[in-house]
Amino acid sequence: MNRSRFALLVALVLTFPVLGGCVTARVEEIREGRTEMSGTDAIAVLGRRDRPSTNETEFDFVECVARNMGGTSGIPVVPDKVFRDTLFPWFEPRTAPVNTRDLPDLISHPAFVERLSGLGVKYIVWIEGSTRRTDSNGSMSCTASPAGAGCFGFLTWENNSQYEASIWDIHNGRAVGKVSSAAVGTSYMPALIVPVPIIARVKGSACSSLADQLKTFLTADS
Amino acid sequence: MSQRLNNLRARFRSGFPSLWLAVMLSACAAPSIRVEGTFPVPLVNAYPVTVGWVLDEALTTYVHREKLDKGGDWVIDVGGVQKAMFDSLSRGLFTSHAFLDEPRAAAPVRGIFVPTIQELQFSTPKQTRSDYFEVWIKYSFKLYDPDGTLRGEFPITAYGKANTQNYSMNTTTGALQEAANAACRDAIAFFTLQFKAIPTIQAWLRDNGLEAT
Numbered sequence: 122m123n124r125s126r127f128a129l130l131v132a133l134v135l136t137f138p139v140l141g142g143c144v145t146a147r148v149e150e151i152r153e154g155r156t157e158m159s160g161t162d163a164i165a166v167l168g169r170r171d172r173p174s175t176n177e178t179e180f181d182f183v184e185c186v187a188r189n190m191g192g193t194s195g196i197p198v199v200p201d202k203v204f205r206d207t208l209f210p211w212f213e214p215r216t217a218p219v220n221t222r223d224l225p226d227l228i229s230h231p232a233f234v235e236r237l238s239g240l241g242v243k244y245i246v247w248i249e250g251s252t253r254r255t256d257s258n259g260s261m262s263c264t265a266s267p268a269g270a271g272c273f274g275f276l277t278w279e280n281n282s283q284y285e286a287s288i289w290d291i292h293n294g295r296a297v298g299k300v301s302s303a304a305v306g307t308s309y310m311p312a313l314i315v316p317v318p319i320i321a322r323v324k325g326s327a328c329s330s331l332a333d334q335l336k337t338f339l340t341a342d343s
Numbered sequence: 344m345s346q347r348l349n350n351l352r353a354r355f356r357s358g359f360p361s362l363w364l365a366v367m368l369s370a371c372a373a374p375s376i377r378v379e380g381t382f383p384v385p386l387v388n389a390y391p392v393t394v395g396w397v398l399d400e401a402l403t404t405y406v407h408r409e410k411l412d413k414g415g416d417w418v419i420d421v422g423g424v425q426k427a428m429f430d431s432l433s434r435g436l437f438t439s440h441a442f443l444d445e446p447r448a449a450a451p452v453r454g455i456f457v458p459t460i461q462e463l464q465f466s467t468p469k470q471t472r473s474d475y476f477e478v479w480i481k482y483s484f485k486l487y488d489p490d491g492t493l494r495g496e497f498p499i500t501a502y503g504k505a506n507t508q509n510y511s512m513n514t515t516t517g518a519l520q521e522a523a524n525a526a527c528r529d530a531i532a533f534f535t536l537q538f539k540a541i542p543t544i545q546a547w548l549r550d551n552g553l554e555a556t
Contacts, residue, residue, distance in 0.1 A: 180509045209383035210532030214525075215502075232386055251508075 142321030144306035154297035162243040163197035165204040169249040170214040189332030224294035250284030272312040282327035302331035375418035376520040385435030385535040395443040395455040407463040446487040455487040476522040495543030501530035
């Protein structure tokens with residue numbers, strides 16, 4: 122391998138992060154009640170892990186939504202683990218309220234309400250859904266030996282994200298609305314010695330659009 | 344510059360076989376995990392009673408070993424975390440507790456629990472064709488009066504699962520450890536919330552004037 126070819130490969134590798142596939146995202150909102158956030162109010166963003174459902178929302182998606190909703194100028198967010206640990210064992214997979222009908226029982230416990238007030242949580246945002254690979258095509262073969270390594274081929278795959286956030290007013294024990302986010306995108310990976318991934322940030326796009334819409338939803342009436 | 348590039352390439356070539364071998368071996372090795380850490384204290388009204396716990400060596404050194412067909416030897420160590428589990432559970436459920444060497448104690452202890460792990464099972468994503476590791480732990484609890492009389496025995500089966508999608512780099516070890524941890528956490532939750540529904544416990548509560556708690 123001569124010097125210019127090696128430099129070209131290094132340049133390709135350095136170019137990876139700026140390449141991205143196309144993503145189409147859609148957000149929908151259903152409002153069932155008025156929402157209001159004051160300066161001290163916080164929210165808890167939780168991933169659904171109920172039984173007997175076999176699916177659960179990825180941690181990184183829940184963290185992404187919480188991070189995008191929070192931040193310096195955002196809404197105060199209590200992380201999933203902190204919320205579950207503080208109110209243990211009432212939000213475990215076996216015990217978490219499945220719908221708002223279960224809330225009055227919970228908020229009738231003085232110790233529960235006291236701990237909840239300590240966290241300052243006014244709304245719970247339950248996130249359900251996942252990102253799935255819906256299609257994939259192409260092939261790639263790689264070889265490696267002490268003399269060097271290389272790949273040849275072309276891969277393409279489509280990812281589909283479907284998430285829904287249900288917002289509960291925990292003090293009043295009722296649902297105030299739902300926000301859903303769907304995104305679809307195709308990623309490509311051509312390889313001529315070095316694979317060049319052109320990744321569609323499907324999950325990231327679904328996350329940022331869901332978080333933005335949730336922020337608008339919660340602060341609209343404030 | 345050219346010399347530097349040549350050095351880089353030479354290093355890559357000389358180190359590549361050993362790196363490749365290490366990657367291949369780590370990919371083939373079955374995981375060995377150990378559940379560690381602390382657990383949250385249950386948020387419930389504590390029973391105004393002192394209880395004792397006898398955690399014998401079989402429990403505190405419990406390690407599950409299983410050889411899977413074409414899957415290697417799997418090791419799940421949950422023994423080391425048992426004391427932390429029952430300590431957290433007791434701090435929420437009772438006003439005080441003590442760890443004892445035998446199921447016999449003087450006042451103020453009014454009941455002594457002796458837990459044992461009867462069975463631990465797990466499943467891998469490959470077995471269930473899913474994204475999840477799952478762990479079941481079947482406990483048996485014996486309840487003794489302070490004078491050493493056995494009152495009864497009851498089982499509790501805890502369950503935990505973890506999504507491999509959450510662990511991109513160390514999928515097997517991280518997800519299996521999280522599933523085992525979730526099962527331990529579920530054991531505390533289940534014991535706490537089912538406590539007064541267990542007939543043996545109901546009789547013990549009644550005899551100790553604790554029914555209304």
